[in-house]
Amino acid sequence: MEHVKGLLIDLDGTLYHGKNIIEGADALIRKLREKKVPYLFVTNNSSRTPQQVAEHLAAMGISALPEEVCTSSLAAASYIAHETPGAKVAILGEEGLEQALLEAGLDITEEQPQYVVQGIDRSFNYSSLTKALKWIHGGAISVLTNPDLLLPSDTGLTPGAGSLGAAIEAASGVKPVIIGKPSSILMKYATDRLGLSPAETAVVGDNLRTDIAAGVNAGCRTVLVMTGITTHDNMEDHITAAGVRPDYICEDLYEAAELLCSSGVNHCD
Template sequence: MKSYNGYLLDLDGTIYRGTEAIEGAKEFLSHLKDQHIPYLFLTNNSSASPQQVAIRLQKMGIDASPDEVYTSSMATAQYMSEHEAGCTVYMIGEEGLRQELVQHGFVLTEESPQYVVVGIDRTFTYEKLAIAATAVRKGAKLIATNPDPAIPTEKGLQPGNGSLIAAVSVAAATKPIVIGKPEPIIVRYALERLGTEAAQTLVVGDNLHTDIEAGANSGLDSLLVLTGYSTREDAEDHAVQPTYITEDLTAWRRRISRGV
């Protein structure tokens, strides 16, 4: 089996589920650190800051720092900074997205914004939809932090940002620029931060539509873990096949330790 110099690790359904670490996740991360293999937590979740994500992991007993976290909010702000720094933005989203946009110098407004950025927003309203759609119809560029139609919670799958961006997109008759997985934009930025080459980096995740397709779209091998969204049966029918499939990270750690 091929060895890898770096890992891009999904969080929900891969490292944790709800407020609990998935069995074997801590041991797998410890193995990577012991082997001096760098990794980055790569998440489509735009609601939390890297600091908040790291604290959440620490509460689960996982050693994590903000520098090991890269979110779709971070990638969105980086992308926009490269294309139109300091412009005006109407934001649908939560604190993680707001923090990144403000830190990168964007001006948040409801009046004639140049961009409309949509991230997960659990206080989404018709009024927010109307403001966003009107702005886009008047010429604002539409950006989605990520396309996830649903997100795993303690209550089961709940509407994700893909559901919100679909509403705005339909209302504005405009397709968005998507930043997060499965698009290669976020993966490119994550590789720059991780410092490894695509050919030597493995994407690990539980979702065929985001994690595994992100690998395929970016020239990276991928590992599907069966601890979250997608099943082995889903993989059999999916157009994009993962490079590897494993029951969980414990099984994968044992496999790479054996080198088979």
């Protein structure tokens, strides 16, 4: 892990499963804080605000501050604001996305938007699809916060933002700009927030197809933890599908903590 100065840490499947903390997550974050290792929590979740993400982590005993959170909504808002400051944006999403767009100085409207930005939207219906089609055919650029097809819930898997985005893409015939993992846009936003180059940053996550692929695409080092989606049984299938391999593999978060704070990460001396 030479030259690594900061970390981008995935959440669901890496530090917790739903409402349940993964063993060692609290100890990992506590050790990184003690050693003053710069890090950010990076999530494809577009529905929650940074405050809500931090509260969710804190409720499980994982120390977190809102300013340590990077969501796909924040990255989407930053991307649009950089491309077209003050742009008119139509939104298909929830509170986290709306707040991020407003705080970026964007104008949320349904009248001739320049962008349609879509995240998870549990009120999505046929009318939503029809409006998205109209806006995109009217010249609006389609932006998708994250391509996750499925989301875990207390009652099983549910459709994710990517499933809704697939419907919009099929109807409009237009591929969206994808912000979240495995796209590098979210990771570039996060490394900029850290004030580091991708080469100075390591991505820690459980999913080869999203976390690790995003890290590779952005030029970061990658650490796969066997705490969630990827297992020894399915790893080769995921590697084949993602077309990437992690730089390091850790069986659990205790091993990850040892790697990240004893093998060259700056500030962990």
